[in-house]
Amino acid sequence: MSINVFLDDYRTCPPGHTLVKTIDDCFDLLKHYHIDHLSLDHDLVCKTRNGFLLVQLMVKHQLFADRITIHSANSTGGKAMYHYLKQAQVDLKMPPSIKVLLRPLPLE
Numbered sequence: 001m002s003i004n005v006f007l008d009d010y011r012t013c014p015p016g017h018t019l020v021k022t023i024d025d026c027f028d029l030l031k032h033y034h035i036d037h038l039s040l041d042h043d044l045v046c047k048t049r050n051g052f053l054l055v056q057l058m059v060k061h062q063l064f065a066d067r068i069t070i071h072s073a074n075s076t077g078g079k080a081m082y083h084y085l086k087q088a089q090v091d092l093k094m095p096p097s098i099k100v101l102l103r104p105l106p107l108e
């Protein structure tokens with residue numbers, strides 16, 4: 001079964017996506033489901049367990065979605081997540097077929 005996942009603790013979840021508010025819940029879904037689209041925020045309630053830590057864990061454990069969108073309004077954090085994933089593709093730690101997009105969403 002394939003699902004779409006939206007990691008965010010503030011915004012409304014878009015239709016057709018499963019909402020998760022922590023990186024632990026998101027990582028659990030990555031381990032147990034095939035994910036077509038994964039949309040990630042950087043800033044979460046727990047400041048140390050943020051979206052950047054999640055992308056590091058994804059690369060370390062080789063757990064990816066077919067398409068990954070960084071939707072964080074935090075330009076520094078979002079860009080760091082995007083560049084980390086793109087570098088993982090260059091280093092062959094992440095399949096080059098995975099689409100990685102940086103598309104910030106407003107908070108409102």
